Amino acid sequence: MIKIISLTTSLLLTLNIVFAAEAGMPQLDPTYWASQVFWLTIIFSAIYFLIAKIFVPKIKGNIDARESQIRKDIDEANTLKEEADKKLQKYNSLIDEAKLEARKILSESRKKINEDIQTKKEQIEKDIQKETLGATKEIEKFKINSLNKVNIISEEIVSEIIQDIFKEDLNKSSIKATVSEVMKERKNQI
Amino acid sequence: MATNPMHQFNVYKIGPEIKINGIDLSFTNASLFMLISAISISIFLLLGTKDKKIIPGKFQLLSEILYNFISKMISDTAGKKAKPYFPFIFSLFIFVLFCNMVGMLPYSFTVTSHIIVTLAFAMFIFIGVTILGFVIHGFKYLKIFVPSGVPVVLLPIIMIIEIISYLSRPVSLSVRLFANMMAGHTMLKVFGGFVISLGLVAGWLPLTFSVALTGLEILVAFLQAYVFAILTCIYLNDALNLHH
Numbered sequence: 001m002i003k004i005i006s007l008t009t010s011l012l013l014t015l016n017i018v019f020a021a022e023a024g025m026p027q028l029d030p031t032y033w034a035s036q037v038f039w040l041t042i043i044f045s046a047i048y049f050l051i052a053k054i055f056v057p058k059i060k061g062n063i064d065a066r067e068s069q070i071r072k073d074i075d076e077a078n079t080l081k082e083e084a085d086k087k088l089q090k091y092n093s094l095i096d097e098a099k100l101e102a103r104k105i106l107s108e109s110r111k112k113i114n115e116d117i118q119t120k121k122e123q124i125e126k127d128i129q130k131e132t133l134g135a136t137k138e139i140e141k142f143k144i145n146s147l148n149k150v151n152i153i154s155e156e157i158v159s160e161i162i163q164d165i166f167k168e169d170l171n172k173s174s175i176k177a178t179v180s181e182v183m184k185e186r187k188n189q190i
Numbered sequence: 191m192a193t194n195p196m197h198q199f200n201v202y203k204i205g206p207e208i209k210i211n212g213i214d215l216s217f218t219n220a221s222l223f224m225l226i227s228a229i230s231i232s233i234f235l236l237l238g239t240k241d242k243k244i245i246p247g248k249f250q251l252l253s254e255i256l257y258n259f260i261s262k263m264i265s266d267t268a269g270k271k272a273k274p275y276f277p278f279i280f281s282l283f284i285f286v287l288f289c290n291m292v293g294m295l296p297y298s299f300t301v302t303s304h305i306i307v308t309l310a311f312a313m314f315i316f317i318g319v320t321i322l323g324f325v326i327h328g329f330k331y332l333k334i335f336v337p338s339g340v341p342v343v344l345l346p347i348i349m350i351i352e353i354i355s356y357l358s359r360p361v362s363l364s365v366r367l368f369a370n371m372m373a374g375h376t377m378l379k380v381f382g383g384f385v386i387s388l389g390l391v392a393g394w395l396p397l398t399f400s401v402a403l404t405g406l407e408i409l410v411a412f413l414q415a416y417v418f419a420i421l422t423c424i425y426l427n428d429a430l431n432l433h434h
Contacts (some may be wrong), residue, residue, distance in 0.1 A: 007284035024232055026199040027372065032220065033306045034213045036201070040307055047228045050279035051235070058239035058255045066244055 147183070154179045195379035199372065200302055219308070223299040227288040234288075256284065263420055268427035275426055281417035282311070290371060290411030294404070302414075303371035305364060312364035315422050323429035334434055362423055370414045374407045 155175050162170050203216035238253025245255060260280050264272050272279075286302055293300025301307055325332040335352040336345065381403060384396035 025196060026201060027303070027305045027368070029201070031214065031218070032201040032203070032218050035208075035215045035218055036220050036304060036306050037310045038215045039217065039224055040301075040310055043221070043224045043228045044281070044285060047231055047277065049328055050232060051281045051284070055235040055239055055253075056257070056277050056280060059235075062239070062242050062246075062250065063254055063257065065242065069244055097329040107402075183344075 195376045211365045219299050223301050227292050231284055231288050241383040255410050264423055267423040271430040272426050281311055283415055286418050287415035300371050302367055305368045308364035308368040312360035319425045327432055366417050376404055
């Protein structure tokens with residue numbers, strides 16, 4: 001509180017002293033007006049010409065140079081990007097082509113292999129059939145042969161038995177007829 | 191009279207007296223500080239344009255920011271037609287800014303705290319813009335005093351108001367800058383004086399104010415330079431594109 005009071009009083013006192021000393025404003029004293037305007041004109045004109053002829057064009061030049069540089073860089077970057085895009089497209093198309101070709105080759109070779117297998121299979125089947133046919137024929141032949149042989153053997157056995165038992169030769173043709181008859185009966189039974 | 195807050199605005203001559211036709215054109219401390227500002231601007235811009243780098247250095251960046259700032263300000267307020275006046279607005283802004291900022295240094299002199307300096311600028315702009323308006327639009331430029339869409343009954347009154355407002359442009363333009371600079375510097379000086387007179391007991395309070403006011407004054411210094419430049423742009427816009 002005391003501080004504030006002392007402050008205000010001293011403030012008022014100082015103000016009093018200050019404004020009592022000199023009330024006028026030096027700005028309104030016209031003694032040096034002409035001089036100020038004169039020197040202002042000279043100095044401001046000088047600084048104006050310096051700025052207008054040297055500094056502003058220089059700063060403008062700097063800014064323009066930077067802008068053109070940036071524009072150039074951006075253009076270059078764009079063209080590079082376009083080129084890269086093209087390259088990428090080319091690369092992609094190449095890959096697609098290669099894939100297509102690979103698929104083609106794959107399907108072709110598969111087809112070929114299948115055909116190959118098919119023909120070989122058919123060949124083998126044919127061979128098997130042929131072999132089987134041959135074998136059947138042979139079997140049939142054997143069958144007939146064996147039957148005939150059985151006939152002959154039976155006839156011989158029969159004639160021998162008869163000879164052993166009856167001590168006389170029987171007519172061969174009648175034995176043959178009987179054997180074949182029996183054989184026929186048997187065959188039918190089988 | 192070091193404690194007099196108005197003492198800092200005194201103008202005194204440095205060197206020999208120069209008199210032409212009985213008019214005193216001596217080199218004064220005001221002229222010295224104009225010169226100091228001009229040299230500072232030259233050094234600043236010289237550093238800013240020394241290198242031509244794609245990635246700018248500190249000073250180059252500052253000068254380019256300043257360029258773009260003023261360029262945008264002009265194109266926003268006065269359009270494309272104002273492009274030829276870019277160097278003038280640029281010089282005006284940077285000169286007022288540097289004068290204000292140099293004035294913020296202790297024991298320096300603030301060129302723009304003198305009504306005659308700001309009035310010279312304002313009158314030059316006012317006369318220049320008026321001539322420009324008449325050159326571009328001829329007598330049609332007088333349309334600026336006749337706003338469109340105003341009832342005929344009100345027209346005489348509106349016209350008088352418009353003429354007065356137009357004629358008061360240089361006054362408002364110059365007084366705004368001068369009064370701001372003078373008031374700020376006077377206030378700083380007053381608070382600075384309090385620090386001494388109150389001593390160690392209560393001197394810290396005005397010292398705090400002084401510090402805060404210095405920050406404020408730097409803001410005002412920039413702001414007033416900006417306002418001065420943008421008002422010039424607006425006046426220029428009126429002359430270039432007759433809107434009314």
